[in-house]
Amino acid sequence: MKNRKEWLIITSLVMAIVMVLSVGMPLSVAANARDDYEEAQQELESIEKELNAIKDTKKKQEQEQKNAQTQVNLVKSQITSLNEQIEETSERLAEKQKELDKKKADIKETDDLFKKKLKAMYIRRSGNMVATALAVDTFSEMLTAVNTLTNISQADTALLEKLNREKEEIEKVEAEIEAELETLEESKSLQESKQKEYATLLQKVNQQLSETQAQEAAAQVAYEDAKKKRDDAAEELEKEFAANGDLESFVGGTWRWPVPTNRYVSSHYGYRNIFGYREFHTGIDIPAPRNTNIIASNSGFVTTATYSNSGYGNRVIIDHGGGYKTLYAHCNSLNVKVGDFVAQGDVIAFVGTTGLSTGNHLHFEIRQNGSTVNPYPYIKDN
Numbered sequence: 001m002k003n004r005k006e007w008l009i010i011t012s013l014v015m016a017i018v019m020v021l022s023v024g025m026p027l028s029v030a031a032n033a034r035d036d037y038e039e040a041q042q043e044l045e046s047i048e049k050e051l052n053a054i055k056d057t058k059k060k061q062e063q064e065q066k067n068a069q070t071q072v073n074l075v076k077s078q079i080t081s082l083n084e085q086i087e088e089t090s091e092r093l094a095e096k097q098k099e100l101d102k103k104k105a106d107i108k109e110t111d112d113l114f115k116k117k118l119k120a121m122y123i124r125r126s127g128n129m130v131a132t133a134l135a136v137d138t139f140s141e142m143l144t145a146v147n148t149l150t151n152i153s154q155a156d157t158a159l160l161e162k163l164n165r166e167k168e169e170i171e172k173v174e175a176e177i178e179a180e181l182e183t184l185e186e187s188k189s190l191q192e193s194k195q196k197e198y199a200t201l202l203q204k205v206n207q208q209l210s211e212t213q214a215q216e217a218a219a220q221v222a223y224e225d226a227k228k229k230r231d232d233a234a235e236e237l238e239k240e241f242a243a244n245g246d247l248e249s250f251v252g253g254t255w256r257w258p259v260p261t262n263r264y265v266s267s268h269y270g271y272r273n274i275f276g277y278r279e280f281h282t283g284i285d286i287p288a289p290r291n292t293n294i295i296a297s298n299s300g301f302v303t304t305a306t307y308s309n310s311g312y313g314n315r316v317i318i319d320h321g322g323g324y325k326t327l328y329a330h331c332n333s334l335n336v337k338v339g340d341f342v343a344q345g346d347v348i349a350f351v352g353t354t355g356l357s358t359g360n361h362l363h364f365e366i367r368q369n370g371s372t373v374n375p376y377p378y379i380k381d382n
Contacts, residue, residue, distance in 0.1 A: 250322025313355025
C-alpha cells in the first residue's frame with residue numbers, strides 16, 4: 001500500500017511536470033494579463049478590508065447611538081414623572097397651606113372670643129360682683145354661677161390649646177411636604193443636567209455615524225469599481241486561455257469527491273421540478289455547512305475563479321486537459337486564482353450559498369468538450 005501511494009505521488013508529479021513542459025500554454029499566458037488580474041485582486045481585497053473595517057465601526061456607532069437614545073428617552077421619562085410628582089406635591093402643599101390658613105383664622109377667632117369672655121368675666125368678678133350676688137337666691141346658686149364662669153374659661157383655654165396643637169401638626173406636615181418638594185426639584189434639576197449631557201453625546205454619535213456612513217458609501221463605490229476591474233481582468237485572463245486552446249492531454253487518474261466530509265446529494269444530474277418549472281440540472285448539489293472545504297476533483301489549471309452573475313455565484317473552473325473541465329459553484333469564498341495549477345485534493349474554495357442558491361451547498365459539474373455530463377458515476381466511489 002505504501003509503495004502504491006508513493007508511486008501515485010511520483011506519477012502525479014511526473015505527469016504535472018510533463019504537462020507543463022509539453023503543453024506550456026497556461027504558464028506562457030501573457031504575463032501582463034496575469035499581472036493585471038493579480039493587481040486588481042489585491043486592490044479589491046485591500047478595499048474590501050477597509051470596507052469591512054468601516055462597517056465594523058458603523059455597527060459599533062449604531063449601538064452607541066441606540067444606547068445614547070435609550071438614555072435620552074429614559075431621562076425624559078424620569079423628568080416627566082418628576083414633573084407629575086412635583087405637580088401632585090405642590091397641590092398637596094397648597095391644600096395644607098389652605099388648611100393651615102383656616103386653622104390660624106379659627107385660632108384668631110377663638111382667641112378674640114376668649115379675650116372678650118375673660119374681660120366680661122373680670123368685670124363680673126370684680127366691679128359687678130354685687131350684682132351677681134343679688135341675682136341669685138341662695139349661696140349654692142352663687143357658687144354654681146361662679147363655677148360656670150370658671151368652666152367657660154377652662155373650656156376656651158382647652159379649645160385654644162387644641163387648635164394650636166392642630167396648627168403645629170399642620171405646620172409639621174407642611175414642612176415635610178416642602179422638603180419633599182425641594183428634593184423633587186433637585187432631582188429634576190439633576191435629570192435635566194443629564195438630559196443635556198446625553199443629548200450632547202447623542203448629537204456627537206449621530207455626527208460620527210453620519211461621517212462613517214459617508215465613508216461606507218464612498219468605500220462601497222470604490223469596492224464595486226475595483227470588483228468590476230478585477231472581473232474584467234479575470235475575463236481578459238480567461239480569454240488568453242481560450243485563445244491559446246485547452247490542455248491537449250487529459251491529466252488522467254480517477255476523480256475525487258469534491259466535498260470529502262459530506263457525501264449526501266440533494267439534487268442529482270438531469271431534469272427536475274423547481275418552483276413549479278421543469279429544468280435540466282447540469283450537475284449535482286452537495287449540501288454542507290458554510291465554509292466547508294471544497295477540493296479539486298482532479299489536477300489541472302484554474303481557468304476561472306471569480307463571481308458569476310449567471311447564477312453560479314462565486315465559482316471555480318479547472319481545466320484537466322483532453323476536453324475535461326470541472327466547475328464548482330455557489331462558493332462562499334475562493335482559495336485559488338486564474339492560472340494556478342492545482343493538484344488533486346487541493347482546497348480550492350469553501351462551501352457557501354452565493355448566486356441563485358437557497359442554502360449552503362456545492363454545485364459540481366464535469367464538462368467534456370463543452371457539454372456537461374453526469375458527474376456522479378465519475379466520483380461516487382472516490
